């Protein structure tokens with residue numbers, strides 16, 4: 001049975017690379033994108049490479065759009081094997097992002113996409129994920145959401161001070177743990193991915209990892225075997241030389 005995978009924010013960056021990788025594994029990949037032109041263009045690239053790729057209109061901050069996407073997947077496939085909650089945004093208040101410079105509009109904007117969007121999409125698609133034999137949910141998070149890392153003076157991330165984005169990913173980590181707990185007696189596994197600092201539009205391509213390396217983290221969690229873990233933050237280990245992945249502290 002061909003697996004069906006939905007990736008949010010799949011028109012570029014890590015989401016697109018994840019869609020490509022899962023497509024190359026033989027899955028039907030549904031590229032969620034909020035902009036039809038960008039979504040269709042990305043889908044055509046993957047279809048042109050011989051993958052079974054379909055565009056799904058999906059703005060994670062728009063409840064009607066999420067419902068319409070879930071209805072479409074219900075009508076077309078009746079189940080969903082893999083959900084990759086990838087769509088995310090980064091905003092910083094002020095030049096240095098000091099906590100005291102945080103504004104509520106920025107905080108709300110970031111949480112709308114990175115936190116509320118994930119809950120909206122997950123809840124809309126959970127009935128379809130329950131229809132799959134062993135669904136996987138991957139929440140694309142970050143080590144920047146690890147309170148342990150950001151408060152450890154020995155961590156390379158200690159210098160970060162901004163509130164909205166790190167707080168949104170810390171919330172996403174907790175959301176991951178809570179869904180994993182609710183679903184622990186089902187075959188569904190829920191994990192948070194740390195793709196590592198990746199060169200995408202997100203950071204004006206300053207990241208030192210490629211989208212393909214980041215996508216491998218997401219694909220690993222999307223294809224965990226039945227005895228694989230649930231409720232972890234897993235992915236790139238910044239303190240270890242090279243392309244090494246493992247479990248990170250929350």
Ligand SMILES: NC(=O)c1ccc[n+]([C@@H]2O[C@H](COP(=O)([O-])OP(=O)(O)OC[C@H]3O[C@@H](n4cnc5c(N)ncnc54)[C@H](OP(=O)(O)O)[C@@H]3O)[C@@H](O)[C@H]2O)c1
Nearest residue numbers: 009011013014034059060086087088142197198200201202
């Ligand atoms: N790059 C890194 O170093 C890094 C590190 C750790 C974690 N991450 C996480 O990885 C994920 C992907 O980031 P990226 O680096 O690939 O960034 P990116 O290149 O900026 O891509 C972000 C994607 O999310 C989409 N998106 C944003 N808001 C959306 C919404 N409301 N509804 C649907 N799609 C929306 C964007 O669509 P548009 O094209 O329409 O804007 C785009 O497709 C994010 O969750 C990010 O937090 C990235």
